[in-house]
Amino acid sequence: MSSPSEDTLIVVKPDGVRRGLVGEIIGRFERKGFLVKKLHMQTMSKPQAEEFYSVHKDKPFFGELVSFITSGPVVGAVLSGRDAVATVRRMVGATKSWEAAAGTIRGDFGLGLTDNTIHASDSAESFTKESGVFFSKTRG
Ligand code: CMP
Numbered sequence: 250m251s252s253p254s255e256d257t258l259i260v261v262k263p264d265g266v267r268r269g270l271v272g273e274i275i276g277r278f279e280r281k282g283f284l285v286k287k288l289h290m291q292t293m294s295k296p297q298a299e300e301f302y303s304v305h306k307d308k309p310f311f312g313e314l315v316s317f318i319t320s321g322p323v324v325g326a327v328l329s330g331r332d333a334v335a336t337v338r339r340m341v342g343a344t345k346s347w348e349a350a351a352g353t354i355r356g357d358f359g360l361g362l363t364d365n366t367i368h369a370s371d372s373a374e375s376f377t378k379e380s381g382v383f384f385s386k387t388r389g
Contacts, residue, residue: 253331253332254329254330254331254333255329255330255331255332255333255334255373256286256327256328256329256333256376256380257327257328257333257334257337257369257370257376258325258326258327258328258368258369258370258376258379258380258383259274259278259325259326259328259337259341259367259368259369259370260318260323260324260325260326260367260368260369260383261274261275261323261324261325261366261367262317262318262323262364262365262366262367262368263317263318263320263321263322263323263364264359264361264364264365264366265324265358265366265367266290266321266322266323266324267321268358270358270366271324273358274354274366274367275288275324275326277340277354278326278328278337278340281330281336281340282330282331283328283329283330283333283337284328284329284330285326285327285328286326286327286328286329287325287326287327287380287384287387288324288325288326289324289325289326289383289384289387290322290323290324290325291322291323291325291386292319292321292322292323293318293319293323293383294319295315295319297382297383297385298314298315298318298319299315300382301318301379301382301383302314302315302318304375310363313363314363317363317364325380325383325384327380327384334369334370334371334372334373334376337369337370338369338371339353340353340354341353341354341355341367341369342354342355342356343355343356344362344365345362345365346358346359346360346361346362346365346366347360354366354367355367
């Protein structure tokens, strides 16, 4: 039986890249059964980060968010598989890493909030917007 497939975006944040967690993180998704459809490392520009996080533009932590995500290289991947948005979010864990359940990426690898290792799209609409912004300077 074929399973309905969905795409989502994950971005390993600058803390995750600096700490050498890219392989571990992408590997978890591959072992779960997701297909890596796109993979790209870049240091995001300030305008690109402001657009990427535009849903948070009125939040008090917006400046901190943009400054952190542009502080070094990040690795973004489009992952494809069954119920990808919700399944990947479960594997990522709670936003506050110190509260994230053991076994999740944030639960296993950090204690931060702004520096919470990884971003994952929270809906199909967010995926379309965020992947458009993330891959805007790449082809295909
Ligand atoms: P992310 O999944 O990338 O989506 C938005 C990010 O905002 C979130 O992960 C956190 O890194 C960050 N964030 C959420 N709440 C706060 C907060 N109160 N202070 C600073 N950063 C926050």
